Amino acid sequence: MRRLAAVMAAAGLGLTAACTAGGDQSGGGPAADEKQTIEVWHGWSAPHEVKAFQDAVAGFGKSHPNITVKLVKGQTDERITNAIRGGNPPDVVSSFTTDSVGQWCKSGAWQNLAPYIAKSKLDLDQFPPAVQQYTQYKGTRCAMPLLADAYGLYYNKGLMKGEEPPRTMGELTTLAKKLTRRDPDGTIKVAGFMPSVQYYEHQVQHLAPQFGAKWLTGDGRANFAGDPAFTAYLKWNRSLIDWYGYDNVKEFLRSMGQEFESSNPFEKGKVAMAIDGEWRTKFIQEEAPKLDYGTAPAPVSDDRASTYGGGFITGTVIGVPRGAKHAQAAWEFVHYLTTDTGALVTFANALGNVPSTIPALSSPKLTLPPQFRTFLDVFKNPNSSTTPPTPNGNDYIVRFEKFTQDEWEPGKVGDLGPALTKLDTEVDDALKLAGG
Incomplete structure (x- = not known):
């Protein structure tokens, strides 16, 4: 928690x-x-x-x-x-x-x-x-x-209206668009799925691995530019943010309640699907006992459908x-x-x-x-993964998260390749300073 x-x-x-x-x-x-x-x-x-x-x-x-x-x-x-x-x-x-x-x-x-x-x-x-x-x-x-x-997908059964939980990111994207409700001015009333890393547990370390991303190379160096899974994750993230409209996403994020209080938007029916940890079941039990919801493993990228069942x-x-x-x-x-x-x-x-x-x-x-x-099944699943330890803790995660939030999601990055190469260099320099 x-x-x-x-x-x-x-x-x-x-x-x-x-x-x-x-x-x-x-x-x-x-x-x-x-x-x-x-x-x-x-x-x-x-x-x-x-x-x-x-x-x-x-x-x-x-x-x-x-x-x-x-x-x-x-x-x-x-x-x-x-x-x-x-x-x-x-x-x-x-x-x-x-x-x-x-x-x-x-x-x-x-x-x-x-x-x-x-x-x-x-x-x-x-x-x-x-x-x-x-x-x-x-x-x-x-x-x-x-x-x-262990992390998985929570879904509001009432909002889903009989739809099955998505198993791939393609299915998630289609369903997220179908379940989203807007006001006439485009403001998001109900988000089918909020892709931004600023949405609580939708952090990069919980979603990028579902695309097969490997954080470090075999010799312990940053792998952002070298692993196409990071590019696939970022492009998926941005495509859904662009569909919502970045300004609408920012407005929705500003309106959110507290993650660990009953004002959490999933518990209030303002988000149809969300990635979250197993502890959310306890919060729902105490804060929203009438919420009709289900859980499933987090979706994986379409080219990794056979790995469905694992998670962070x-x-x-x-x-x-x-x-x-x-x-x-x-x-x-x-x-x-x-x-x-x-x-x-x-x-x-x-x-x-x-x-x-x-x-x-x-x-x-x-x-x-x-x-x-x-979550018991995700925890046991051989396709589940975690973030590898380094001498300077989660510095590489923090840097990638900051890049995604401050530069990528707002649309400030044109050519992704050089940006990821630059990020790799910054991470590797920090690892060297820490003795890695």
């Missing part, structure tokens, strides 16, 4: 210059079976979120009665980073974004968990491949997954920071919370997120609405 704010903050953490990787710290502090108190920092702050975390943690106290857990809510990546730099970190830290994993792993700000994993004989194959990817950087695994987010996935991550005073007990906590099916299901039910292990995905104790099944 807090992904947007976390994503935009991730690019500026600057961890690499301030932290240096340490050695094996898995034997640090008291033994795990000694009596001790560990401090755990997490980002959840709303009362129901805090209670959900407490409920998920309760089982750990029963299996580890010697370890008292002190939970500290509402913590940000910036606070975590400052505590690590200052040499006074908590024992366990978690983050809503995976975008900083490359920085944390490369710098050693979050400990390499390989020694802990080996001692615990933990089977990493209980996590889907994309999850294994976003919790490590170049072979260093410094994070574990704690619940996940990411998740909350948790780890042990460098300098943790109770490292062994901290790992026991991380191990429990990220692999215990009961804890994950309890947490997922309360927050409306996807459990991050394959066993938890099939638990009969999941009590989520039927529309949630789509």
Whole structure:
């Protein structure tokens, strides 16, 4: 739920210059079976979120009665980073974004968990491949997954009038035009689908991969000019914006309600179809319980119809920071919370997120609405993908998003090829500065 704010903050953490990787710290502090108190920092702050975390943690106290857990809510990546730099970190830290994993792993700000994993004989194959990817950087695994987010298509059944959800971008475009309603002056009353990256979760990282876009080359360089999928995505984006009229799009965006409030335009019936995360089911349940809606995987480009079913996935991550005073007990906590099916299901039910292990995905104790099944399937689908980690976080995503929003959508770019080549150079220069 807090992904947007976390994503935009991730690019500026600057961890690499301030932290240096340490050695094996898995034997640090008291033994795990000694009596001790560990401090755990997490980002959840709303009362129901805090209670959900407490409920998920309760089982750990029963299996580890010697370890008292002190939970500290509402913590940000910036606070975590400052505590690590200052040499006074908590024992366990978690983050809503995976975008900083490359920085944390490369710098050693979050400990390499390989020694802990080996001692615990933990089977990493209980996590889907994309999850294994976003919790490590170049072979260093410094994070574990704690619940996940999967993205799919939400559609308003009343506005759809019996139409099936689109499977390809061509079908989406046709249906979006058919379902759009305008005032006589062209103002958008109901948007069939709003293609702009400024529409909440319609960010580039959630839509471009549906065209097959690969963010980085095999040697870790920017791939915007070299991968025709980016051009295909941008041309699709602009064609639908041009059909609406850019000024009409801007006016509609200005009129939108808050993403995480009942004024959200999808919940109000002002948008027929939208890409969103699984958490929207929980919001609809609480804010718009009478809304008749369905969910489906996000459409893919017409030339990739066989890959339909996958989508963008990411998740909350948790780890042990460098300098943790109770490292062994901290790992026991991380191990429990990220692999215990009961804890994950309890947490997922309360927050409306996807459990991050394959066993938890099939638990009969999941009590989520039927529309949630789509996101469990997307999460398991081999065609699902995530954004690769880098030493400077999500800088390449931020740059591409800014280009799309500020230059491409308003029609300021004539020749796309040189513009993407220039963007590649800027991204690569920034990666070099970060040691990538």
